[in-house]
Amino acid sequence: MIHKSTIDSVFEAARLEEVIGDFVQLKKAGSNFKGLSPFSDERSPSFMVSPVKQIWKDFSSGKGGNVVAFLMEHEHFTYPEAIKYLAKKYNIEVEETERTDEQKQQADEKESMYLVSEFANTFFQKTLLKTEQGKAIGLSYFKERGFTKHTIEKFGLGYSPDTWDAFTTEAIKKGYKLEYLEKTGLTIIKEEKQFDRFKGRVMFPIQSMSGRVLGFGGRILTNEKKAAKYLNSPESDIYHKSKVLYGxxxxxxxxxxxxxxxxxxxxxxxxxxxxxxxxxxxxxxxxxxxxxxxxxxxxxxxxxxxxxxxxxxxxxxxxxxxxxxxxxxxxxxxxxxxxxxxxxxxxxxxxxxxxxxxxxxxxxxxxxxxxxxxxxxxxxxxxxxxxxxxxxxxxxxxxxxxxxxxxxxxxxxxxxxxxxxxxxxxxxxxxxxxxxSQHKQKEQQQKPLEVVRGEAQKQPKVNRQYILERHIIKALLMYGVLEADFEDLILKENEEGELILEPEIHKIKVFEKIYLDLQDDEIEFTDQIFKDIYRILIEELNLVDKFKIESFINKIQPEIASEITEIMMSEDRYELHRWVDKEIHVKQKIDSVADYVNNIILSLRGFLIDQKINELSQEVKAQNFENNTSVLEDIRDYQTLKKLLYKKLNRVI
Missing domain, CATH: 3.40.1360.10 (Dna Topoisomerase Vi A Subunit; Chain: A, domain 2)
Structure with missing residues (x-):
């Protein structure tokens, strides 16, 4: 396991825009960077990077997260591999405890294949530079091509001995399984015999964009007519030649x-x-x-x-x-x-x-x-x-x-x-x-659909509560520990017996305001992932004086981190144009944090009051009128409360 001190050092040193910039061409877009998605085929940039928050979001695929999440998604690294990659990039020494035999055995198949490929690369380089045969044949060839020692080392060039199983024997001796030697194509097994695929060839390691060895190209140096001049690793779980570029x-x-x-x-x-x-x-x-x-x-x-x-x-x-x-x-x-x-x-x-x-x-x-x-x-x-x-x-x-x-x-x-x-x-x-041609293909691929009259023009229903819950999470992430003057509305009767909302000012932190209001109204999140984020956020905000998204996102589960990234990076993408038509009234430009938070909470209350009125109205329809006096009074009270809320929100019903 990698020590926590190393992980902390890596997150402190790593700059997201620098790391992603090694894989994606990024261009400045305001305070952020944008580029083409590395996860899908697109022509218009939908990939956003925030240097301030140290998070990224790919709107075409829905993926997002921190610097480690990017490497895990893009390079298919495990968490420890991503940390080690960043440590190497930023010259940080990795402190870790020795893995047990059991832990080594638990490494997944792909990782085993990567390890075998890395070992093979080291073996071929040592053979080229340290053995008599390697120097006499392989190194002489590269020198004839005019390659310097620096170039040979930079590209990891090597030599596979001109004997049937030199590499395979050495790999098995070092504890690498024959199963993975075969799966990477380094070893060929026929009739219980095993031999090296690249016997007697100079070796060119083929690397991914992050530098991992995926496979090899080998050039024969003899004039054998039956042997191919160049031989590549076969397709495997880690090497797909159509998706790789040498260099x-x-x-x-x-x-x-x-x-x-x-x-x-x-x-x-x-x-x-x-x-x-x-x-x-x-x-x-x-x-x-x-x-x-x-x-x-x-x-x-x-x-x-x-x-x-x-x-x-x-x-x-x-x-x-x-x-x-x-x-x-x-x-x-x-x-x-x-x-x-x-x-x-x-x-x-x-x-x-x-x-x-x-x-x-x-x-x-x-x-x-x-x-x-x-x-x-x-x-x-x-x-x-x-x-x-x-x-x-x-x-x-x-x-x-x-x-x-x-x-x-x-x-x-x-x-x-x-x-x-x-x-x-x-x-x-x-x-x-x-x-x-494309239209014909599309027609052939599509099955005939039965069109129900009146259904075709229906627009998807907007989930108002989901959107409002999302804004509550966003308010907590952006302003959670900020202290502000909140105007609470206390429901009272005036001298004429009418219900009124009387304002009271309280100085309180944003997260405390939201928590207390939701608790008072007995409001629970309906979306499960928002419920999980809310619980974790409230716990975190209770413990810290200063809240940093980049620090918080580094210690939570990837799926929750991804959702938080989606919320924080989608401000431009989810502008509330025409949402007023759909009765979602969340202000985009705010005069103050207190106004913004109050607006969200009051909007949620208004939505829940609407729901309650609808429930009671359905109850009235289902029963006889004479037995519904108390229900009708409840409806009237809720409608009065709704008018008061909308008056506060400066809206017309």
């Missing part, structure tokens, strides 16, 4: 800072660029680019520059990925290298200044690049030229922004010498075809 861990901060991401094909392209000094670069690791990989970049920047090898086949394959990038609403530039060069070789031969200048001068807009590439193929053939124009308009049709579409159509018209009208007509036809 993202080292590139994330530079991508966000430069507001651009260079996309290359191979491991060595990424490493060589980094060594030269261009660090905002990632690779799809030899696989076809996927939407998930693009969304990973989209969290950090809207701009991608695709770097092609000079061979035509490589360019053709990469062109297919451009449409996927455009569909995500991102900006794409394309850059190719001179004949016989690829990003690795070109970066190796040039200085940082030369490489940077080349990328700036040769990065073209995707339309210009696609036209120049495909025009070489079509030459003077009018049919091929027509196909080329259609191909380019197809790419433009993928762009969700209509303004960008129009700009690209005009650019395409200029380059291809085709009238804009023809291109716009072609674009419109494509949109119509797509719309019809």
């Amino acid at each position: 993202i861990y080292h590139a994330k901060q530079a991508i966000a800072k430069e507001d651009n991401c260079f996309l290359v094909e191979g491991y060595t392209d990424v490493i060589q660029f980094n060594q030269t000094g261009v660090t905002n670069v990632v690779s799809s690791s030899g696989t076809a680019l996927t939407s998930d990989q693009i969304r990973l970049i989209n969290r950090l920047t809207k701009n991608i520059t695709v770097l092609f090898d000079s061979d035509a086949a490589g360019m053709r394959a990469s062109l297919r990925g451009i449409d996927l990038i455009l569909e995500q609403g991102m900006n794409v530039k394309v850059c190719s290298f001179p004949d016989g060069e690829d990003p690795d070789s070109f970066a190796k031969k040039n200085t940082l200044e030369e490489l940077t200048l080349y990328l700036e001068d040769n990065a073209k807009d995707f339309i210009s690049f696609k036209a120049s590439l495909l025009l070489q193929e079509s030459k003077s053939d009018p049919i091929k030229r027509a196909e080329l124009v259609r191909d380019m308009v197809t790419s433009i049709s993928k762009i969700p922004d209509v303004i960008k579409q129009e700009i690209y159509v005009k650019e395409c018209s200029r380059i291809m010498d085709v009238s804009e009208d023809v291109l716009f007509d072609t674009l419109a036809q494509m949109h119509n075809t797509d719309a019809k």
Whole structure:
């Protein structure tokens, strides 16, 4: 277990906006930050971070919480893993007691696979740098590629011994289970025999955005015809190659800072660029680019520059990925290298200044690049030229922004010498075809619904009590320990025997005012999670003189923390426009805390009085009139009280 002192130090040092900024591109929005949701596919930012409260909220998925909750959600860390990650980031020494064998055994399957992968990474690095075979074969290869010792260590490069089961034997000897060695794909088991998947290969660890080792890429150094040049870890619970980008861990901060991401094909392209000094670069690791990989970049920047090898086949394959990038609403530039060069070789031969200048001068807009590439193929053939124009308009049709579409159509018209009208007509036809196709698919997926007359136009009923209970919780969170002058309304009879509300001023803390009023009226929360939050909050506010949401949220259950985050971060999202029409009268702009709290409590009382009047009215309908004199008197008294309350609230019934 991690000592409480370490946990306290971590929460004190960690800055939420810094941690989340490693994974999501954040932009200032008033006192908060906003960005694209890392948990869903969206084009308009709905992810909010509050540096003041040290909480975040993702309105698209409903998730929220503190810094640890983010890491647990985004990186699938356990609580201790998240604490350790933050401790490492902020150079805090982790004090913990040694785990027992029983505790080790209780580690879940994913965690076991992560541990096996980390061990394998360490083993391959030690083999490369500390053994004769590793130095002679693996290290020599990396040095031939021009990689320095610093680069080799930075990317955790390694070597798997050229023997059948060197790694597997060592892992089992160290206590790692064969079950997890197989599940990560590090060990292959056949007919009760076990051997290393990456035997005799130089190793490239593939890391998540947070730096966890998910899998490996291995390159063979011999000329065996039957063996694949590159071999990747198989799909597993922790490694999904379509959702991972090689180099993202080292590139994330530079991508966000430069507001651009260079996309290359191979491991060595990424490493060589980094060594030269261009660090905002990632690779799809030899696989076809996927939407998930693009969304990973989209969290950090809207701009991608695709770097092609000079061979035509490589360019053709990469062109297919451009449409996927455009569909995500991102900006794409394309850059190719001179004949016989690829990003690795070109970066190796040039200085940082030369490489940077080349990328700036040769990065073209995707339309210009696609036209120049495909025009070489079509030459003077009018049919091929027509196909080329259609191909380019197809790419433009993928762009969700209509303004960008129009700009690209005009650019395409200029380059291809085709009238804009023809291109716009072609674009419109494509949109119509797509719309019809989507509509047909939607019709096929939907089951026929039986429409009940009169039901279709019904609007969902607003739960007034839920909203008012929510505002009570919010008042406690924002102003709980604040002391204010409250005007209490005491119900009395005047000389004429009429009921009146007589004001009395009391100086009292907000939480005490709310607690006493709800207790006097015998009001209980109807929503269970609000009931739990209310109980915990009242206990906490009774114990402290100063209340800090960021401290409070760090010591409560995640589901309660998530709900509190939702309440605190949703002020703009839940503006009470048109709520007056639905009889929910909570002031947004308040003259004072006392007014705000009184307004909520009186509104809740008014709501409960309405409920009571409705109950009694139903009782009158169900019985004979003669027996209802006392009930009718109760209704009249409640209506009088309601008028008094509404008068106090400056409302008209």
